[in-house]
Amino acid sequence: QGRMEDETIFSEDPVAMADRWVGLGARRLHLVDLNGAFAGAPVNAGVIRAIAKAHPGLPIQVGGGIRDEASIAAYLEAGVSFAIIGTRAVRDPGFVELACRSFPGSIIVGLDAKDGWVAVDGWATLTEHRVEDLARRFEQSGVSALVYTDIGRDGMLSGPNLEATKALAEAISIPVIASGGITTIEDIRAL
DSSP states (O other), rough: OOOOGGHHHHHHHHHHHHHHHHHTTTTTTEOHHHHHHTTTTOOOOHHHHHHHHHTSOOEEEEEOOOOOOHHHHHHHHHTEEEEEHHHHHHOOHHHHHHHHHHHOOOOOEEEEEEEEEEETTTTTTEEEEEEEHHHHHHHHTTSSEEEEETTTTTTTTTTHHHHHHHHHHHOOOOOOEEESSOOHHHHHHHH
């Protein structure tokens, strides 16, 4: 899982794809720099800047390879609304506190979990952290929201893990953005 050779290209023109989603009524865009996630630094920042420029005023959240304050600052200056910190957040929660102080209201943490345990490195490594415990810590640090992916379900076409998502949403007061396994309108209604 997560290997680049398994990728599927849906469009060679990300800006046109963003235009399409906005045209269909999307009120926020979630962008992931997959190359950046593997490289540990932004790789597709130019394309992301172009999407933000094409849709000023539309909330855009970006994740993938955001490991330092300079990357966050560059995205926010380019018109992105939220920076999503994933692996670095789990490995270095102090960085999240620093980022929230430096960029208040603009930090989201992405948490991937399996059976209630947080995973990192593109799902390859399960940590010793319980999802709700880390979520509470990040909430206290000042993150705006959590993007939550239950990796036990993602890609299985079995729908989102409603029980785990509900438990997380009830454990914290900041928004939980459910990700992964959502394939039908019924999934969205259930969430």
